[in-house]
Amino acid sequence: MFKTRHLLLKLLTVCLVIGGGYLVYLDARITTTFTEKMWELPAKVYARPLELYAGASLAPDDLAYELEILGYRKVGHTAGPGQVARNRGRFEIYTRGFDFVGEREPARRVLVDLAGSRVDSISEAGRPVDLMRLDPVQIGGIYPSHGEDRVLVRLGEVPPTLVKGLLATEDQRFYQHWGFSITGIARAAFHNMQSGRVVAGGSTITQQLVKNYYLTPERTLVRKLNEVLMAVLLELHYDKDQILESYVNEVYLGQEGPRAIHGFALAARHYFDTSLEHLDLAQQALLVGMIKGPSLYNPQRNPERAKTRRNVVLDLMAEQGVVTQAQADAAKAKSLGLNRARRVRDSFPAYLELVRRQLRLEYRQEDLATLGLSIFTAFDPIVQRQLELSTTAVLDQLDKGGQLQAASVVTRVDSGEVAALVGGRRVSYAGFNRALDAARPAGSLLKPAVYLAALERPTHYSLASVVPDEEFAVQLPDGDIWEPRNFDRMAHGPVLLYQGLANSYNLASAKLGMDLGIDAVVDMLRRLGMEGYIPPVPAVTLGVGEYAPIDLAAMYQTIAAGGFRTPLRSIRDIVDARGEPLRRYPLEYDRTVSLQAVNLLHYALRAVVREGTGKGVYRYLPEEFDVAGKTGTTNDGRDSWFAGFSGDLLTVSWIGRDDNGGTGLTGSSGALKLWAHFMARASHRSLAYRMPDGMETAWIDAETGQLTGEGCPNARLMPFITGSEPRQRSNCSGRKNPLRDWFQSLFGD
Template structure:
């Protein structure tokens, strides 16, 4: 009887226990599922990926009549990683040349803040000049060539990713990925149990692991949410999250996440993530422009990006591509003709990118400005687009001019034979700054001979004596008291400075006695300039220099007149830009705009000016500096090929320690400094050193500049004068010449020498 009573009681305990187990299991499963649900929702509702900020150059204008050769156009396209087409039609990201014509299919440039549409264009060239630009529909007079990406601001993780939208992705790329990675992707609910059984059977037959059973959803969960550890708990979480992810999101959303997440190879310390970045890196294409063969190549890389990279192992990459194509054919994703065509397509990767090596000093300058605005973590993860004023072709030309120009200078001067040249401090260094004076846009900035050898930016941080390059501002300060036809005394006058007698000397040791205002500047006569500075007044000159952007002018006459004080090349470039911009001091602009991923403009730098002198006075100094090039210390520029209108000034310091040349046309100003980091004498003048590099650079600029005569502003009058007296010429004067004057200070008397 007791035994009979005990059995039902035992059964009740068992049932209670089972019920409690089921309830607690259900509660645990519900809680665990809710936890995973929240993890997934929170992760995907916040920022999904870390995307480095990208720094872009300015877009490049191309127009009919431009002095650009077919070879130069090819180089510009290759620099932007366009490939030469192997067959018709020419696809986006490709070009093809024949005879004097070049056809290019410009790809979309679509980043936050700037969109340039894809278009097929043909260029015709004659005598190294573009004569026709046409699209399939019409002739074009002007177009923009896409900016170059010149830097990425990576974080410590070093991930590089270009996010894509699933609507951009061509069907054959999705089919290729699905075919090789998870052909039942659109049928299962996150976990493919048939696939797992199939993989287990294949592994059992082979006696080793030969097939994986993970779905695309599981791969996404594993890479995006979980650590790389291998144990039962992690696999259970992976299964659970995959099922929840599929319940929460559509297949296209999951595919988009997957294509943006997958690891696609390594470039040095930087990991390539996502199909968008891989398309650009390996094939130089936007993802929507990938061919079937290229799509199959990328799909085949997913299982082993570095093993099947077309850059690392071409044969393995081809075999992997062919396997993907075969799988697509078997699944009827492509037809037999498509399969045969893709199989025969030559595997061609994009040219190696040079953009990361362009303008490193300029990039450092922009990075410094960006870091003043945003934390490093923001720059490394928020996918900002940073647009700059850099003109990449000008930047490359500046580096070429410095490299070749320094080699020429060293060869002629013998400086290159110095045994100490092996030491960086004893190698000649150079700076080149190119500015559009009318806007203040910084087109090129080179802060040294070799960035790999020394990243010190001499253009911004180096402080050097300007020497005679400061003279134009002394002459400008004197225009309230002197006319261009006035006479100056070029005599060895002794001055007492700090209790010491000092006599200025001309560079050639000669004194002319009496010399015209214009001639004194054109010939860089130190004695005449010092005497002019004394008559003008120290305070007047200091005020002028400060207003032009020279931040720390000296307080004594000798240092001021001789230019024996320190300034940065950027300060001097800014001061000369005033002369090239009708007396308006421009804000030198390098960073134009910072745009968020959603297109919001976070920072915009505007062109800005302040008036520091009249257009008429700026024009008079420009007229004098044209004379420097025509007849003065820079007349040798003609022999070097300068056949266009320009104004310029040489700069030489005591003991020939610094060599300067600053010259400008109506559309471009360039400054060059040459010297040693340890301030050793170079042995050459501004004309023998810096002017050689300046000329090389400007000759390379022919496609990008159209020098015109400098416009004569209001307030300038032109009079015929006698060079002997500096007064208005009469019929009796032996020589006569036209000279410019401020309208309020024109000559008021006729020649007293020949009017007798």
């Protein structure tokens, strides 16, 4: 008997030690992670805010689109934030307001009048508004692996009726119990015994929070015991308001694709497109009712079931004295009032991937997914929309079978910011991102580097220098012979340097590159912003190598910016969860190429579109709208390229096949059409011309490259670095010329 008691005492001691140790483990788990979990937030990625001011280029339909994707509701007359009333070109907008970096844009009602495709005036209560910004579109997020998303709020920011309705429905004795309810557990046990399985939990709000934070969703007695123990420990360490605040931010309220909607604040945005503070009683009751079954009572999928559940909650709120029965009845009479705006979050996967890659250079994925960062980007939804429309329209025209793919990168000429990006034919598909990863030969898109390297040597080369477009061969180090050919399989004899680029002559370009030296060509490509591997072989003059559209956009950005190398960037600012600036990405630039030489290259690239391989752009653009660009075609028409810029936008477009098969397209018959279709609709500023110091113009005979007179045969006005003009002169001294060439027209009357 004594031995039995002794053994039982030992077993009891062991159980107490194990149990005590387990409680210590649970306690440590709660105290070390509860605060972190309470503030675990994914990063939010925002587009640029739309700036409105008198004179801004903006079409009425573009403003309407921006407001649509922002979720502004169309009404007859605005009465609260997030609403818009439109009468043709007049928009009455009640803005939501937004906390920008270091500045608050207030919520206000404004009148925006547009005339044609420009903002005519902005006023607020009859007073003019010089400048305002709409709240930026959230285009995506960087979520934890479990995909949870939430918007944190303090308990004091939650409408009192929502809090009281929550307690009345989910846990009437919340402020009296110690984390669990004996009556609730007993009631659940009775139902479970009746059914023969676990069908009810009898959980308090504290228990639900513990389950969401720490436990798996399966219904077992062991998990239930852990839930009760941890709920008690949680109540020992934290006060009731802290627990309730955490619950308000944590409760699961539905799903949007892979994104889990947590917390009342995010649910208010998701289902009603309004802030938590602006929810009416009916909307509050609907969200509270969804807690019982977010899928079962999802108002978007099961509206009648959701309305029935909402009305049950309203009756319960009236019964508990939260509201009067009259208030409950009035709320029950309301429609669901759901947000019907189109979903744009995570609809731009190609651009979001660019943002993520830039972020990964400086932040851990874990931090991005949990620290609640706000990432403000240069993404322009209006430009993106047009790029997508143009991509679809042109590919449908070129290829009914769906074999062709396309990719484009659009940047702002003045800043190097990436405004829009398409990674494939399925513009919203989060698959292979060809804009960033489709490494293909560049064809003639690399030729400007050859000509720029020459033009940096004004004592040897000018736009009027004569270069031979003749067949030649080069023996390579491995003994092979490299023999370039023109696209038309013809040699064109002596041509002026600018003509070699304008007409994309391979022989002239390759010969010029060989005379300069391949090292000089590679060095120029590096200075223009090409960072990947560049093969130092003669064929690099004709585009050999592997380059993605984003790589070529970096190169042409430097050209468009007048020789200032401006790293492409997608992010403007990063703000922490408290709204404090964490990192800014200001404009960076470094002059890497002669300003005068780039100016000459601009002339040659204008000639490409005015008289050379790219002149098809003016089937889309107005004749007076100046642009510069370059076509590119690789062997057997596998890749069709076009890169070019106006006064505000630079765009690089590619069309090809994923299997590297022939397309039957050249740069002119493929990518040029996509580029021009887009630029004709998205670009608002013609490419201006201003000749820098150290340059002058002269009349040149376009056949011989000699100085000539205005009005002489083949005469054209051309720019030169001072002292680099031709020495020889034609026999024609000049006469009055009623016609002006395109370059002369840039100088006006």
